[in-house]
Amino acid sequence: MVAERRFFSAKMVTKTVDLRSDTVTKPTESMRAAMANAEVDDDVLTYDPTAFRLESEMAKVTGKEAALYVPSGTMGNLISVLVHCEIRGSEVILGDNSHIHIYENGGISTIGGVHPRTVKNNKDGTMDIDLIEAAIRNPKGELVYPTTRLICLENTQANCGGKCLSVEYTDRVGELAKKHGLKLHIDGARIFNAAVALGVPVHRLVQAADSVSVCLSKGLGAPVGSVVVGSKSFIDKARRLRKTLGGGMRQIGILCAAALVALQENVGKLESDHKKAKILAEGLNQIKGLRVDVDSVETNILYFDIEEGAKIKGDNLCKNLEERGVLVMPESLSRIRIVLHHQISASDVQYTLSCFQQALSGAHEENGN
């Protein structure tokens, strides 16, 4: 089946507020200038100076020995799992609501031969430590069991609404991993959001992890790419795997230059993204027919529910909003996701709230309510 391609036409509306994801940001003028002027060379041969600068910076920020630029978060996670689970028949413990488990095409098993063992994600994004421990296979049963080699966490936990995993929790999972001779990987697609929301430096938040995959093209607002970080030997293996998977690219300094600007200019904006998410959540919660758990909004992601009595369904609401230039991501007929990013202004938030108000009051009027 050919995927449907959709283009949102600026012709239809005078203003577009794109809240589908933090992946939708456009490169800024300063990123485009940095890209145009980037010093580049062949990165597969390890000679690209801008890639080297970005990787060194990311290793420093995350407190790890080394880093490697990869085309996407999905590839970053896949490479990390494959490095830690290089023996076939390995098993990884991960959240049942995690991105790796749900949205990455099952790549760890189809490509890596790695068996996933899921543990329930709680509402706050954690998995109970005793459930993680119970999921670790007893080596005495190796005749029949796969071998547990890795635990994966996700911080922030996107599907749980951008929830932050604390240092204390992450350290405890790290201790558990060590106790059983396992590795710990963090899908840190939005680790900078977590660090800012918790008021903890990134390197401290991921101290217990053997590897982290950090997305540059989510909250940080770079156009393309992720970085995996870990020990030097982890990154050496990751580099070979990146080539195997077709992720070895040549003059990637062009992309890394934009990411360096993102690191410089956008980390400082994350706190404001989180505040705007909260304002939006509070505003939506006051609109008749919508319900948001305002207290649960910790970072830049929020989910809201359309109440049962409301006369508008998710698909119609999304269509109505789209006609007004407001784009959101439906999860079901009654649940919708909104993600804030640095290209959403305070007035965009107010405009969005007024569009929701109009969409819902229109629906009530149409239905005689």
Ligand SMILES: Cc1ncc(COP(=O)(O)O)c(C=O)c1O
């Ligand atoms: C938590 C999380 N991990 C990993 C990814 C994968 O990133 P990419 O889309 O770059 O493959 C995403 C993408 O949205 C994500 O939200």
